[in-house]
Amino acid sequence: MKRQDLRFFHRLRVRWAEVDMQKIVFNGHYLMYLDTAMADYWRALALPYEEAMHLLEGDLYVKKASVEYHGSARYDDVLDVGLQCTRIGKSSIEFAGAIFRGEDLLITATLIYVFADPATQTSRAVPEVLRQVMLGYEAGHSVLEVRTGSWAQLHEDAMKVRIEVFVQEQQIPLAMEQDPADEQSVHAVGYNRIGQPVATGRLLPAEGGTARIGRVAVKRVLRQTGVGKQVLNALVAAAGQRGDRAVCLNAQRSAEGFYARSGFAPRGDGFEEVGLPHIEMVRSV
């Protein structure tokens, strides 16, 4: 197996505890590495695993795992664990795994999962929608669809994400979360391929050519997979389409780096809003 055949990689660093008396990684740990990578694979498909499996009324169980050892990893090595879905049967899903240190192939593996009813642990057919998500991802298709629209069109799904992120996770009171600006804003909601809303944001009307973006939120388990960037891009594009010249936002300090990567620059001193440190950021459209 070659590196370039694989689309998905998860990176990890070997820890002391994983090394045996021969000072190489104990053979059993590679299955753990593959399993850790698998959790990331679902994130790469924009599927929050637990919720997605609940919706699909099943769960995945490992039926068979085989590992072939070609080389040894050592303490502190950085490993790239690649996974590729190679076959979807009636109820089984087969993955090829490969672990690399740089260009060196250390491990190849085959993992067979069975989609099953969690209550009885009896196999069920892989849902068509899941099959399509996986085949689409492996074929290089986008795993996210960002829809933009009015509050009337998108409020239900936007609020699902906002309540989860701002109210439940960040403890912002619900009353402060809602305001009349929603009615005047363009909203964006990112949906995964099984139709779950996973991210949102809004674009307020422009004042003097500058529009304000706000309420950008991504479901916790799907952060750092590029979802937030796609929602932000959709809002900036919507501002461009209606002729705004610039967009600004009050960024939570913890998200400053995220906005900076999309071309936003800080302006002025920081301040506090809803009990959290913020900084104003701006970019041209």
Ligand SMILES: CC(C)(COP(=O)(O)OP(=O)(O)OC[C@H]1O[C@@H](n2cnc3c(N)ncnc32)[C@H](O)[C@@H]1OP(=O)(O)O)[C@@H](O)C(=O)NCCC(=O)NCCS
């Ligand atoms: C902030 C938030 C929207 C970012 O969404 P995300 O889906 O995790 O971001 P992405 O995966 O699209 O990241 C895009 C880029 O920003 C970087 N990035 C993401 N979050 C970052 C952070 N907190 N600090 C620094 N960089 C960050 C990513 O590494 C990525 O960089 P790259 O393009 O160089 O690879 C998300 O973390 C979130 O919902 N946080 C909680 C709510 C919140 O803080 N909202 C913002 C209110 S102002």
